[in-house]
Amino acid sequence: MAMGKLRGALSALTVAGAMAAGMPAHAAGNDDGKVRIGVLGDMSGVYSTGFSGRGSVAAVKMAVEDFGGEVLGEEIEVVSADHQNKADIASSTAREWIDQEGVDVILDTTNSAVALAVQQLASNKGIITMDTGSATSQLTNEACTKYGIDYGYNTQALPVGTATAIVKNGGKKWFFITADYAFGHSLEKNTAAVVKELGGSVVGQVRAPLGTNDFSSYLLQAKSSGADVIALANAGQDTTNAVRQANEFGIVSGGQALAGMLVLISDVQSLGLDTTAGLQFTVGWYWDNDDESREWTKRYLANGGTTPTFPHAALYSATTAYLNAVKAAGTDESDAVREAIGNKPIDDFFAKGGTIRDDGLLQHDMYLLKVKKADESESHWDVATVERTIPGDQAYPPLSESGCAMLKN
Incomplete structure (x- = not known):
């Protein structure tokens, strides 16, 4: 009887602690077994050519196709939107994706003000973000979050x-x-x-x-x-x-x-x-560095890619790493996926000798x-x-x- 009361007290403390920390007390993220990827980038502004734009969407879709198009027995969905380099528009879009469309992970977020806002909002809702376009080192320093990953480069590197x-x-x-x-x-x-x-x-x-x-x-x-x-x-x-x-x-x-x-x-x-x-x-990467990178670039450009820049290559790599983590975890629940992606080395055509550290930073060769x-x-x-x-x-x-x-x- 005493043990039962102790378990109940501990459970209540766990819920209270999660609420106090602003974290979800239930399973984190939209864990419905259906993976939806959101590409939130600059589709029309100053960063739309080499950092983001339709080249980003092409890289993500190519990664999904190379993965086989499905995971957990369900077809993988990709949605995209233009944040117009405005943090308020980006936050509104991210909130709608998470609350109404069941998006599991948000990629790209080119523009540091956008990335900081979206990372915080998404983490409060238990959703993983993988930034590939913005560079501020704040993402994995004073603004780090449980579910935020900075994938590609930063202003320190x-x-x-x-x-x-x-x-x-x-x-x-x-x-x-x-x-x-x-x-x-x-x-x-x-x-x-x-x-x-x-x-x-x-x-x-x-x-x-x-x-x-x-x-x-x-x-x-x-x-x-x-x-x-x-x-x-x-x-x-x-x-x-x-x-x-x-x-x-x-x-x-x-x-x-x-x-x-x-x-x-x-x-x-x-x-x-x-x-x-x-x-x-x-x-963070150069297309002509080795045979593997040259082969990826050839396929990327043939699949709707625009410019073979390192943010676009990072998006392909990040998408693949996320999907591999979902597969390894056997769920799209964010805590399990974040643990899986942190335990597996990232060593592909983009991230040589890469590891995702506990602060959310992908450390790899430049x-x-x-x-x-x-x-x-x-x-x-x-x-x-x-x-x-x-x-x-x-x-x-x-x-x-x-x-x-x-x-x-």
Whole structure:
């Protein structure tokens, strides 16, 4: 009798604790045995070409098809939506997907403000998110959640290759032109830390709104700053606009180096090799790195893919990893799937030597690329060479340095 009362008390405490923590006391997520994948990305804005857009949806659908199209005896469904780079629209869509459409996992979330909002909302409802497009390191540090996974790269890994190479080559004084939201702030902060650790300094910074078309005033400030390096802590069309206008202002020909801190090969293709030759940048994957990557790229482009960039490759890999975890767990219940995906190494064409850590970060190798000269390119996407492979344990800070509060609990 006493034991029965004790069990009842413990059960009540478990429910109360779950409610107090904002976590569901019942099975986590939409555990109905039917897997529904939501691709929530930028389908029409500044990140719609290389980071997200229809190329993201194509990558997810290709992964589902390669998996066999079904899991747990049910056909896998894929839904997609445009968050328009607005956190409120993204949150509203995610809430509708979870509450009304039974979505089990939300992928992509390109745009850091969107990713932070959706990760928190989804985790409160017991739903897994796998971010592949945004880069803010907050996702697995102060904003980490039980069900949030940052899959692909972050602002801590990007500077390790690029900033290190530039500083060691003499670029000591840096000026930042930074996208004025969470992603840009994180990228500037993390890059500046690497620069200073290597003996460099930051001589100035300006912040530009997302979607800026005219960078002239920012570039003039940077040009007059006396900096050796003008660092673009932005991405997508913001980066291509800034690089194109920097070329018009004669920034590089005038003796200053231009560093793109988050560059995709689609950006290089858009700007042209004559404009970008010699540019170094860090990526999470490169299509021409090995036979496995080249084979995937060929199939991806034949299956509706747009640009073989690392966020698109990450989406395919993340989708496959999630479905493998569902299969291994024998359920789409989020706690079981999150445990399964955390216990299995991720070692495929995208994530070499990858592991999903307890803070939700996928730690894997990164690559330093250098843009080719026009006469060195042999095909449309042949734009760079791999200068250096950065092992995952060097690209990312150790788990012991994570700011994720869950680890302390």
